[in-house]
Amino acid sequence: MADQPLTLAEATEKAKELRTQLNHYSHEYYVEDKPTVEDYVYDRLYKELLDIETNYPDLITADSPTQRVGGKILQGFEKVTHDIQMFSLNDGFSKEDIFDFDERVQKLAGKQVGYCCELKIDGLAISLKYENGKFVQGATRGDGTLGENITENLKTVKSIPLELKKPISVEVRGECYMPKQSFVNLNKEREEAGQDVFANPRNAAAGSLRQLDTRMVAKRNLNTFLYTVADFGPMTAQTQFDALNELSEIGLRTNPEKKLCATIEDVWAYIEEYHEKRTDLPYEIDGIVIKVNDFTIQDELGFTVKAPRWAIAISFRQKKLKR
């Protein structure tokens, strides 16, 4: 005999249980890249939730996984003012530039300092605001002060949690990017459809996030790595390396290739290592970001008009690293 339809009370309880389970599986798959169930298990639970929401539309919540597929046609993107400026980085292009940076830092800090080294993801810089753990606003960098509100589009990016693991209010920054394979697949589709192809994954990611039809964005398989805490809220990290771990603990996706380097020689070894490895990565990088690890020293060094004195980016734009 066909299952008896659920009462509203049963449907409410079951929908809550399914949302929790599906969001957990989604976190494992999209944020941790370590799924513990097969796709068909996820799909079966998803269909069960979709059926309940179809019968009881009032049970649809903002953090339901069914809301990730988009469905809004936006009229445009409102402007967003970044209360905390999204700064740019000074660029270095050679080993000499990196060693000169270290010399300046040591002189200003009055001692040798440790560095947190991270891959420079070739995507689009974004800022994410969470209030009491709920995702409330996503914005582009824009000119660093004025960006565009792309919240609805970022809600379709599966690795951006709609709710953090802790009910805290924070603002974090990172990169939204298109994985290399997704870029190849998208351009193949576009070529077969007689459409212009994207020049590179960065343009493809930027073009995708500019779509006014959120259903289109949902199909582009965009991803993220978060790497900066703008508003710490109750977060307690005192160093960049710990902040990255704390971002991961609250449910945000961070890049696993980070390294704590005690000397600039170790930093240079990391740069050479990833200059070699970059073609094997499933996403494009355009360099390495080197930051003074200790936040107290970062605060002491401060900023020039346009960029922090405590960080530098080395570009991989040219094929050979200038040693």
Ligand SMILES: NC(=O)c1cc2c(N)ncc(C(N)=O)c2s1
């Ligand atoms: N413009 C910037 O400040 C940054 C840009 C980027 C980028 N594209 N990828 C990674 C990082 C990072 N791990 O800090 C930064 S920082």
